[in-house]
Amino acid sequence: MNSLIFVSLENWDDIWRRNQFICAELSRRHPDRKILFVGLPHDVSHSLRRGRFSQLRADAPQSLPEFPNIFFFRPVKWWPNALRKGQKANEASFRRQVRAAARGLGFSRPLLWINAHSAAHLVGEMGECGVIYDITDDWTATHQSPAAKQLIIEQDADLCRRADATIVCSQRLFEMKSPLARRLFLVPNGVDLQHYAAVADGTSVADVSTEKWNHPVLGYIGTIHPERVDVALVETIAQAFPLGTIALVGPNLLREADLQRLAPLDNVVVTGAISYQRVPHFLAAFDVCLVPHLESQFTESLNPIKLWEYLATGKPVVSTNVAGFRDFSSLCHIASGAEAFVEACKTALAERDSGRSARLQAAAENSWDTRVDQIEDTLALVSGG
Numbered sequence: 001m002n003s004l005i006f007v008s009l010e011n012w013d014d015i016w017r018r019n020q021f022i023c024a025e026l027s028r029r030h031p032d033r034k035i036l037f038v039g040l041p042h043d044v045s046h047s048l049r050r051g052r053f054s055q056l057r058a059d060a061p062q063s064l065p066e067f068p069n070i071f072f073f074r075p076v077k078w079w080p081n082a083l084r085k086g087q088k089a090n091e092a093s094f095r096r097q098v099r100a101a102a103r104g105l106g107f108s109r110p111l112l113w114i115n116a117h118s119a120a121h122l123v124g125e126m127g128e129c130g131v132i133y134d135i136t137d138d139w140t141a142t143h144q145s146p147a148a149k150q151l152i153i154e155q156d157a158d159l160c161r162r163a164d165a166t167i168v169c170s171q172r173l174f175e176m177k178s179p180l181a182r183r184l185f186l187v188p189n190g191v192d193l194q195h196y197a198a199v200a201d202g203t204s205v206a207d208v209s210t211e212k213w214n215h216p217v218l219g220y221i222g223t224i225h226p227e228r229v230d231v232a233l234v235e236t237i238a239q240a241f242p243l244g245t246i247a248l249v250g251p252n253l254l255r256e257a258d259l260q261r262l263a264p265l266d267n268v269v270v271t272g273a274i275s276y277q278r279v280p281h282f283l284a285a286f287d288v289c290l291v292p293h294l295e296s297q298f299t300e301s302l303n304p305i306k307l308w309e310y311l312a313t314g315k316p317v318v319s320t321n322v323a324g325f326r327d328f329s330s331l332c333h334i335a336s337g338a339e340a341f342v343e344a345c346k347t348a349l350a351e352r353d354s355g356r357s358a359r360l361q362a363a364a365e366n367s368w369d370t371r372v373d374q375i376e377d378t379l380a381l382v383s384g385g
Contacts, residue, residue, distance in 0.1 A: 001026060001376070002383050003110040004035045005102055005126055007119040009136070011039035012064065012072045014275035015251065018136055018169065018189055018305065019115055025372040027067040034105050035070045036061060038098055038119075041077035041090075061101050073101045091121045099126060111383055114163070117155040123162045130382035133163035133181075135173050138301035142227050156180075164382040167375070170303040170323055185378055188324075190368040191308035199280050199313040200360055207278055210247075210285035213269065216349055218318075219247035219286040221279060222306050224254055224270065228299060230320065231258040233292045236338040237345065238265040245269055246290075249282050283313050288348045291319035295336065299323065312363035314356040316348035331359050 004026070008019045023035050061071035075097040079086030102110060112128040114120070117139065123131050139152050160166050160180035167185045168174050174186045198204035210217070218237060220229070231254065238246045244267060251273040254262075262268045274282065283289070289310040293299045299322045307324045310317045310332075317332040318341065319325035325332050335344040 001030045001033050001111075001379055002129060003033055003102075003105070003107045004113055005038065005098065005107070005110050005128070006035055006113045007038045007098075007116050007122065008040075009116045011074065012037050012070075014277070015273055016276035018134075020276075021190070021192070021305075021368045022372060022375060023070055024067060025368055026375075027070050029372070029376075031069055033069060034107070035067075036098075036102055036105060036107070036110075037070055037072050038101075039072060039074045041075045041094065043077050061105060071101075071105060073098070075101075094119075095122060095125050098122065102126065111379060114159060117152055117159060120155040120158045120162075123159070129384070130164045131162065132165050132167060132378065132382055133159040134167045134169075135177065136169050138173065138176065138298055141296065141298035141301065165378050167378065170301055172301045172323055176301070183381075185374070187371055187374045187378075188303045188366070189305045189308060190366050190371040191305070191312045191363055193312055193364060193367050195276075196280050196283070196309060196312040196363075199284050199315075204280055204284040206285040207274075207281035209271070210282060213245040213247065213285060214243060214267065216241065216244040216287040217247055217285050218244060218288045218290050218345060219249060219282065220290045220292060221283065221309065222250045222304065224248050224250055224252045226253065226255055226258060227296070228293050228302075229254070230292050230294045231261055233320070233338055233341060234268065235261060235265065237290070237292065237342060238262075238268045240342040241345070242267060244287075247271065247282070247286070249274060249279075279309070280313075283309070283315070286313075286315060288345055289313065289315050289317045290345075291317065291322065291325055291332075292341070293320050293322045295320055295322055308363055308366050311359040311366075314353075314360045316351045316355065317359075318344045318348050328362060331355055331362055 006023055023037055061073040064070045075094050077090050079089050081087040109127060109129040111130050112126050113132045115134045140149050157180055160177055165183045166177055166181035167187050168177055169188050177184055246268045249271045252270050303324050319332050319334055321334050321336045326334060333344040333348050335341040
């Protein structure tokens with residue numbers, strides 16, 4: 001594998017997503033190859049408007065303690081992108097900063113991996129030997145201004161045309177990008193089986209913060225995002241199980257109106273962000289794993305990591321009729337509508353480990369190790385190695 005410039009849609013932090021899993025596995029396999037993981041820029045204009053002056057230049061790339069050949073780097077964004085000239089100036093500055101960081105690490109003809117559609121302007125500017133564009137969501141399906149949506153459409157189409165390989169994580173995205181991409185590959189998300197082994201065999205200790213939760217615990221792990229989570233459905237579930245606990249575990253991005261809707265429900269717990277290391281200990285407290293997702297164009301484009309993580313625990317799963325989970329309807333309880341969802345939860349609670357072994361087997365067949373095998377083939381194809 002060549003050295004890799006990996007331009008991400010998020011920072012490297014304690015909340016692991018697809019990008020971290022891929023880079024971590026590549027790091028383990030190729031300890032002699034460096035990865036420059038480019039996170040979200042420091043927004044100087046935003047900080048100045050709020051009277052914060054601490055971040056006026058980019059930090060040097062920092063190696064990660066667990067992965068000494070991965071270097072995390074955050075460029076600086078000086079101007080508001082709402083101004084066309086500002087956007088162009090930011091793009092030129094971004095390119096200069098990433099090139100300088102790569103040179104400082106001794107990169108020569110690296111592979112360029114782009115997850116952020118806004119980084120389309122990097123193609124052909126990094127001295128790269130090849131470009132991979134990895135698409136994880138249909139960002140045009142989220143609520144935004146028409147101008148913002150059109151910009152995403154243009155950037156996405158440009159990357160699909162110019163990338164040497166485009167990777168998507170879901171069947172819906174594969175269908176959407178087939179007319180656009182030069183080479184298209186479907187690589188779904190996966191799971192680190194060892195991370196959940198203690199939950200699966202019943203030896204994991206539940207997180208201390210769950211000790212006062214009343215059972216049954218019906219829990220959700222993931223970003224609590226209004227584009228994904230059906231708050232009205234969560235409210236109905238909470239009312240149907242007043243003696244239990246409905247746990248929403250993960251970064252809380254709900255709107256204030258949604259939070260006010262849930263506030264009167266004493267049995268709904270919204271934990272906020274937790275680290276990846278703590279995820280198994282929260283799952284250990286769950287009696288049923290929930291997926292109360294909205295059934296929408298956006299969720300149809302997803303291949304949720306939580307699908308594989310839930311299956312790796314062996315615990316019963318109840319989901320709305322959304323992509324990913326629908327494909328495993330023999331292992332998950334699929335229900336559309338609030339009444340059907342509540343009944344599915346009751347059925348799941350009555351399970352006596354009937355589907356446990358099948359769920360564990362499905363998880364074992366969809367590990368990150370298997371996914372990165374596919375990715376390695378694509379990297380070799382693009383780089384000519």
